[in-house]
Amino acid sequence: MGAEASKAIFLKQFPAGMPGESDFVEKEIEVPAPEPGEMLCRTVWMSVDPYMRGRMRPDVKSYIPPFTLDKPLEGGAVSEVVESNIEGYAPGDYVVDFLGGWKQYYVSKGERTQKVDPNMAPLSAYLGVLGMPGLTAWSGLTQILKPKEGETLFVSGAAGAVGSVVCQLGKAKGCRVIGSAGSKAKCDWLEKEAGVDVALNYKDYKNAGELTKALAEAAPKGVDCYFENVGGMHLEAALNCIALGGRMAWCGMIASYNNQEPEPGPPNLINVVGRGVMIRGFIVSEFMDKAMEFAMEVAPLLAQGKIKFNESVYDGLAKAPEAFIGLFKGENFGKAVVRVGPDKL
Amino acid sequence: MGAEASKAIFLKQFPAGMPGESDFVEKEIEVPAPEPGEMLCRTVWMSVDPYMRGRMRPDVKSYIPPFTLDKPLEGGAVSEVVESNIEGYAPGDYVVDFLGGWKQYYVSKGERTQKVDPNMAPLSAYLGVLGMPGLTAWSGLTQILKPKEGETLFVSGAAGAVGSVVCQLGKAKGCRVIGSAGSKAKCDWLEKEAGVDVALNYKDYKNAGELTKALAEAAPKGVDCYFENVGGMHLEAALNCIALGGRMAWCGMIASYNNQEPEPGPPNLINVVGRGVMIRGFIVSEFMDKAMEFAMEVAPLLAQGKIKFNESVYDGLAKAPEAFIGLFKGENFGKAVVRVGPDKL
Structure with a gap:
């Protein structure tokens, strides 16, 4: 050959x-x-x-x-x-x-x-689910956000390759999970198949103010953990609803990846100070040495049908x-x- | 009585x-x-x-x-x-x-x-220096940023009550320290009295791009730690110069406290993702139980004239x-x- x-x-x-x-x-x-x-x-x-x-x-x-x-x-x-x-x-x-x-x-x-x-x-x-997106989801959730049972987790891009695993791992850890996605079909899947508590179709909301209102209703005790895939008005709404001592894992901001002119960030970053928020950006390559630990946790959940x-x-x-x-x-x-x-x- | x-x-x-x-x-x-x-x-x-x-x-x-x-x-x-x-x-x-x-x-x-x-x-x-601003400075530096010897620390509002203590504690820990302040007199004091390596008079820079260039020159290996007091173009420049794995302690954003209309955030938040940055906002009240530890570290430095x-x-x-x-x-x-x-x- x-x-x-x-x-x-x-x-x-x-x-x-x-x-x-x-x-x-x-x-x-x-x-x-x-x-x-x-x-x-x-x-x-x-x-x-x-x-x-x-x-x-x-x-x-x-x-x-x-x-x-x-x-x-x-x-x-x-x-x-x-x-x-x-x-x-x-x-x-x-x-x-x-x-x-x-x-x-x-x-x-x-x-x-x-x-x-x-x-x-x-x-x-x-x-x-068993590859890089799954490891990304698992790493952001377990190595950065570390949600406790009963806490509220908000996931943007929730029906995507990463977000859907974050949501289901969050449910497996006993969180109240709120996910956002861009169609009714995706939201239906999130609520009916993935077990998400509330799915928000972000296309129903014209701006960050409207999305904030919907998120605040879905998260009456505030958002303890935010898994960021999208940016833009999602980040602004999450910053409005973040709880005191909240954590954010910033995995990506797909809403802005194709901008030719840089888009301004949200106007409410000061909430990070007043509410004592921790933000951690990450790329999955940082967690490659955890691939085994990830597989040991996620493979059984997949085999049991707990992750779709x-x-x-x-x-x-x-x-x-x-x-x-x-x-x-x-x-x-x-x-x-x-x-x-x-x-x- | x-x-x-x-x-x-x-x-x-x-x-x-x-x-x-x-x-x-x-x-x-x-x-x-x-x-x-x-x-x-x-x-x-x-x-x-x-x-x-x-x-x-x-x-x-x-x-x-x-x-x-x-x-x-x-x-x-x-x-x-x-x-x-x-x-x-x-x-x-x-x-x-x-x-x-x-x-x-x-x-x-x-x-x-x-x-x-x-x-x-x-x-x-x-x-x-022995009160709340000093504890704020010490907490952000030692409990959040945790700089290592030889790392580069950037401090905005460096001549202020908090910033000036951050700078001098950073020098005591062996950091290269860059501070920004709003007058030549303040910058002179920072370099000549407080021992800061480079003081930038931000009024010399028209926008975030110019401040970024000056900061990048002062921090050729990037900014490992950023202590945020100001916001606005300072945050944007810091995000441009932050090193891979950099850390930010957000203590305040005085530039925007009097805005009546919310001011947009910086357009380069995505750097937090690609560079794996950790951001932690805080209010000093969170660290009240460390007041004793703070006093034990800062009082001797003050007595020795190492903090002015x-x-x-x-x-x-x-x-x-x-x-x-x-x-x-x-x-x-x-x-x-x-x-x-x-x-x-």
Whole structure:
């Protein structure tokens, strides 16, 4: 065996504002045969995630470096090992890593790679509830917010890949959980399937004042813990309703990721002072060493049906830009994943 | 002995925007004789502090309730005990409490009261470096920011009663310290007397972009710890320069206390996510149980001349509104205190 021809998606240019399909281009690349200490992998499922938008800015200082135009995009994927020169990996093994996204084949040195068992869960779940979004949800909740039984937890983007796991873990910990989402179908799912106490369709509220009123009604004792995925009027409402001694985990602010002009922050940050609030921003990579602890807690809940999840499945690598763009239009319901190839060739 | 006539300052109305002297009114009140379990106190020094502006809004939810129009204002004071029906307090004792401000005489039940020794430090210092501002500075630095030797600490409002103590404690802990203040005289004092590495006169910078550039030059490795007293463009610049894993203690945002329309927050809050920043707002009352630990650390530094401080002294109770208003005009240099009466009658 040797080199493989692979389709791969590149950025054509850094998107200005909302990304469009014309910002992406599919090219054919030659993937070299793996050297000693390397393996050749075939992507089966790839993930699209909001944080990738941040990597599509050439000038951002963050834990993750920006993408470049001269290399294929990358991201989380579940892949099959095709050929291996790494001890412990054999053809037919399945792995999750952060390289395999946006391409069909690639060479890996096995860095930041986990083997996964296709018999324990559907392969795509390793990109969602059992993958990075699940670890993100678990980390923000258990390592930052640390809610106590009976406390009120508010989750924005509650029907998304991260938010839906936060909500259900919060319920499992005995919290009153309030979630916001952008459609009636999502809110129905949250209340009827995910067990959320109150789901707010934020499109019913014209501004932060209206959302504040609804949140205050849903959280009569105030919001003890806020899991932030959205920003904008969600953050302002959460700051209005935060309880004395409240905690906030800031995971993302998707509402502003495509702004070309910076959008001002909320006018009520002073509440952080007067109410003694703790805010902690985070990127999941900080908690990679907790992946095992996460799996030990979440896998049984999943097996017992105490955590439910949705997927929006896009078929074929060519659909990856559409799947990614859908993240910012609220079009995906649950985790957005792209099927790049069949489980087995 | 019995009842005492006392001058006292009331709010005439809740100020709209910047407070003016016409928002205050001096009245003569009758202070009753102390009952059993009470003592009569005579205010010697009173404190004016920025947090009081927050109590001059009728609708704010905070750890401290708002003032009302039908009672004298209150606040920190050093007072002499005149008559005591409380065991442990005798006429001639000096106490610090949160009642004695804005009046000449008052009855106290001895709640939230500390005895102070007039021979250990000037009495007014118990309202500044050895009082609530000092405890605020120490708490934010040691209980929230926890700077390590060699880290960079940025302090806004650095020449103020709180900021100046933060800066000097930061130097004592081996930090590189950058302070901002609003005049050349204050910046000179910070660099020459307080030992701050770089003092920035924020009036030299037209906007957050210019302040960011100056801060980035002064903090080439980024800002590890930010002590927030000011808000506005200071917060925006700090968020631009905050290091990965940086920490912020939000103590106040004096720039916006007199806004009638809420002012938007900074547009770069997303940096909190990408850089894994921890923010903690606080009110000093949270750390009252640490007052002893604070005194044990700060008193020796003060005795050794390692902490220097300035005072703006206003003479007479009638000057209290002017002293308070001066806080928001940047007119005070160091702790603003009002001498209400002589040390001894």
